[in-house]
Amino acid sequence: MNSVPPELLSLRKSIDNVDAAIIHMLAERFKFTQQVGRLKAEHGLPSSDPERERVQIQRLRELATESTLDPEFAEKFLNFIVAEVIHHHERIRDES
Template sequence: MNGSILDIMRETSSDWQKTTIDSAQAAAHPETAQAVARIKALRQTIDNIDSAAIALLAERFKATSQVGVLKANAGFAPEDTKREDYQIERLHRIAIDAGLDPEIAEMYREFVVTEAKKRHKRIADAGGDPGVLDVFA
């Protein structure tokens, strides 16, 4: 072989995989310039949504940490299968109503429930102390 694996991959990939936003091309072609401007605006919207989603996720975990303390102090297990079943149905409905593939909602639910259970266990193992979660403070 004359080229590297990366060169071969580049040669065999389709055009859309090689395309990047090119400001020089945008300046020469008005339709490209419009697309570039729209992409930039949408990316700003995406960045704003990501910021809000992370802030909301942080708030969610603060609330689930409080649940973890209450569970630990009451001697409850970190896992609540009844609540999980309810959440599966609820998030599935919300996803459909929002026009989102329910599988994406399920991936989200799986992530947050798994993480919350881990955090609840850490709190329980620490005798109900939520300070065990303050690894970023």
């Protein structure tokens, strides 16, 4: 049986730390989007804001490019998050 090189263990630990940070950041982001959903429901605003989404996608693509991350991947990731946020906003609206 091959032993795992210490460098691999160290890299895996770094990945685990980044994964934890991503989860914590997503939780924080969703706290804010829940507040947005409540405000939208109170003011009769639509759950989706296509112009805001377009601007955010462009912004994220630029950040991804600056960070040497595939902008297509960044866009897919944001689209997934936005779809979930819209779903939450619709649920908040329907409960109001």
